[in-house]
Amino acid sequence: xxxxxxxxxxxxxxxxxxxxxxxxxxxxxxxxxxxxxxxxxxxxxxxxxxxxxxxxxxxxxxxxxxxxxxxxxxxxxxxxxxxxxxxxxxxxxxxxxxxxxxxxxxxxxxxxxxxxxxxxxxxxxxxxxxxxxxxxxxxxxxxxxxxxxxxxxxxxxxxxxxxxxxxxxxxxxxxxxxxxxxxxxxxxxxxxxxxxxxxxxxxxxxxxxxxxxxxx
Amino acid sequence: xxxxxxxxxxxxxxxxxxxxxxxxxxxxxxxxxxxxxxxxxxxxxxxxxxxxxxxxxxxxxxxxxxxxxxxxxxxxxxxxxxxxxxxxxxxxxxxxxxxxxxxxxxxxxxxxxxxxxxxxxxxxxxxxxxxxxxxxxxxxxxxxxxxxxxxxxxxxxxxxxxxxxxxxxxxxxxxxxxxxxxxxxxxxxxxxxxxxxxxxxxxxxxxxxxxxxxxx
DNA sequence: CTCCATTGGATAGTGTTACTCTCTAATCTT
DNA sequence: AAGATTAGAGAGTAACACTATCCAATGGAG
Numbered sequence: 001x002x003x004x005x006x007x008x009x010x011x012x013x014x015x016x017x018x019x020x021x022x023x024x025x026x027x028x029x030x031x032x033x034x035x036x037x038x039x040x041x042x043x044x045x046x047x048x049x050x051x052x053x054x055x056x057x058x059x060x061x062x063x064x065x066x067x068x069x070x071x072x073x074x075x076x077x078x079x080x081x082x083x084x085x086x087x088x089x090x091x092x093x094x095x096x097x098x099x100x101x102x103x104x105x106x107x108x109x110x111x112x113x114x115x116x117x118x119x120x121x122x123x124x125x126x127x128x129x130x131x132x133x134x135x136x137x138x139x140x141x142x143x144x145x146x147x148x149x150x151x152x153x154x155x156x157x158x159x160x161x162x163x164x165x166x167x168x169x170x171x172x173x174x175x176x177x178x179x180x181x182x183x184x185x186x187x188x189x190x191x192x193x194x195x196x197x198x199x200x201x202x203x204x205x206x207x208x209x210x211x212x213x214x215x216x
Numbered sequence: 217x218x219x220x221x222x223x224x225x226x227x228x229x230x231x232x233x234x235x236x237x238x239x240x241x242x243x244x245x246x247x248x249x250x251x252x253x254x255x256x257x258x259x260x261x262x263x264x265x266x267x268x269x270x271x272x273x274x275x276x277x278x279x280x281x282x283x284x285x286x287x288x289x290x291x292x293x294x295x296x297x298x299x300x301x302x303x304x305x306x307x308x309x310x311x312x313x314x315x316x317x318x319x320x321x322x323x324x325x326x327x328x329x330x331x332x333x334x335x336x337x338x339x340x341x342x343x344x345x346x347x348x349x350x351x352x353x354x355x356x357x358x359x360x361x362x363x364x365x366x367x368x369x370x371x372x373x374x375x376x377x378x379x380x381x382x383x384x385x386x387x388x389x390x391x392x393x394x395x396x397x398x399x400x401x402x403x404x405x406x407x408x409x410x411x412x413x414x415x416x417x418x419x420x421x422x423x424x425x426x427x428x429x430x431x432x
Numbered sequence: 433c434t435c436c437a438t439t440g441g442a443t444a445g446t447g448t449t450a451c452t453c454t455c456t457a458a459t460c461t462t
Numbered sequence: 463a464a465g466a467t468t469a470g471a472g473a474g475t476a477a478c479a480c481t482a483t484c485c486a487a488t489g490g491a492g
Binding site: 045048049052055056058077078079082083106107109110112113114115118120121123124126127128130131133134135136138142143144145146147148149150151152153154155156157158160161172173175176177179180181182183184185186187188189190191192193194195196197199200213 | 326
């Protein structure tokens with residue numbers, strides 16, 4: 001397929017596809033002449049991924065470039081990809097050693113092994129530090145609750161990563177991390193809305209709801 | 217306190233404070249003369265909140281304006297605030313009725329009550345639809361897992377909202393929703409990194425880890 | 433073979449967002 | 463009286479993500 005068809009299949013305007021090509025986000029097509037190149041399904045998929053990372057995960061193009069580089073780099077494993085590749089908000093601020101220590105204690109409590117250059121540690125420390133500065137501190141108890149919930153969730157997620165093919169595995173991991181984040185956030189808000197509503201109507205008993213869905 | 221001190225206490229440059237005042241993000245100080253106004257701690261807190269919503273939650277200024285309007289509006293309850301106020305990514309795309317139906321089924325399975333104009337329903341549908349288009353569909357089974365985890369988390373969170381004071385309650389709910397999102401995301405990534413690492417080293421047994429933190 | 437649409441490649445322009453700067457006149461401090 | 467600070471208004475700027483225009487080469491229709 002060539003440019004017009006690629007644009008049509010992906011829903012991305014021709015001018016923007018050219019821009020992504022220039023920017024190195026989209027690999028070039030197979031040149032068939034001086035003014036023609038052939039694209040294939042992989043280009044369509046890549047374009048859709050770029051748009052999803054931008055629109056749904058809210059990444060900027062330089063972050064998307066970084067993510068794609070990791071996906072394309074055959075030498076990175078899933079764990080490395082998860083640890084270093086995904087840095088959605090750049091952590092530029094000061095470290096705040098107190099928050100950093102709290103994060104390290106959390107990691108130790110759960111006996112997690114985390115790469116020393118993992119951005120996730122910094123972004124968590126930063127978020128906790130900001131919550132402190134807003135006089136809305138996060139108790140360790142609540143952190144552990146989050147860790148428990150996320151550990152369960154992550155276990156199921158990692159189980160669903162294909163193990164046969166490295167490329168598919170890393171792509172699955174990256175998509176499953178970055179693009180599922182808004183899914184989790186939305187579900188959390190829906191649950192908060194429900195529970196908040198339930199408290200208002202006087203139904204104050206806790207843990208009464210089934211832990212498993214109805215009619216499941 | 218006046219401008220210079222407000223700027224110093226909040227860490228926001230004078231020019232930016234003036235810009236926020238003009239933009240209606242920061243309420244004006246009490247004017248003491250034609251070229252002077254008095255600010256107080258509430259202005260410092262508001263500025264810190266604005267920066268946190270922008271830097272940590274990634275909201276744009278118009279979204280922050282909307283959030284602040286809800287916080288300031290005495291007539292909105294917590295549930296309303298959670299349902300409608302928080303629309304971090306504007307859902308402008310087409311509806312995709314299939315994804316919408318999946319979300320409605322999820323909500324019904326869990327017997328959640330959701331406001332008919334809740335943005336959360338749309339943003340979840342949009343995220344699911346995008347995952348489909350990436351050939352990375354989200355099974356209902358996994359959605360239920362997420363719902364279970366988020367229901368547990370939300371229950372603890374809503375319990376921690378103060379009930380005596382409406383203003384503090386809504387602020388707590390909004391901060392606890394928007395600014396805790398990156399906390400959850402970071403913890404999820406740390407857990408994913410750990411579990412992914414564990415799978416690599418051949419420790420394939422599931423659910424072996426303590427559900428409660430060590431030394432807790 | 434001619435003619436016109438399409439393409440690759442390059443460059444320049446646009447709209448949005450979030451500030452940042454400059455200026456003026458009034459006022460405060462010393 | 464003099465220098466600094468401020469409110470308020472407007473213009474300027476930097477980053478980002480496109481979007482438009484141009485050109486020469488090519489491909490396909492007739």
